[in-house]
Amino acid sequence: MANKRVVVVSYEERWKEEFEKIKEYLNNTLKDCIVGIEHVGSTSVEGLAAKPVIDLDVIIEDRGKFETVKQGLESLGYSHEGDKGIPGREAFRYKEMPEFMAHHLYVCAEDSEELKRHLIFRDHLRSHKEDRERYSAIKMEGAKRFPTDREQYMAYKSTVIEEIYKKILR
DSSP states (O other): OOOSOOOOBOOOTHHHHHHHHHHHHHHHHHTTTOSEEEEESGGGSTTOOBOSOEEEEEEESSGGGHHHHHHHHHHTTEEEEEOTTOTTOEEEEESOOTTSOOEEEEEEETTOHHHHHHHHHHHHHHHOHHHHHHHHHHHHHHHHHOTTOHHHHHHHHHHHHHHHHHHHHO
16 A cells, blocks of 8 residues: 655755754753653764654653653644554654654653664664665665555665664674
């Protein structure tokens, strides 16, 4: 079944600035009830091709802080979507925020396995050029092969992701 168009582009320096704009917006409301906000996903890795969508993890001390953060995010125009099948990560969406680049926002407790996975993968790609270039190439190729099928695109690049995780976690 076809999904939205799969678009992968070469790394853009502006993604750092776009993340900082969103982070500042969130911090104005959330700074007293969160541990921090991390730029994760492919746009956070200099030199890595990516879908032009910023991924952010809002980090809370523990699940006990979630309702407060959820209310804060709702006041900023976000709505909770649940964990979307991934334990340890709560997804939020927004309707319109033309002042910001498209983004995915997740809330994770600081001891969440999903947060740890995001950070270890990002940090590995930042410091290992060969894996970064390999992952970048497979993403570009996948987008060319499956431009209208997000599931096929994800499956195509999953082998490389799994190989990188095996290397990281040994």
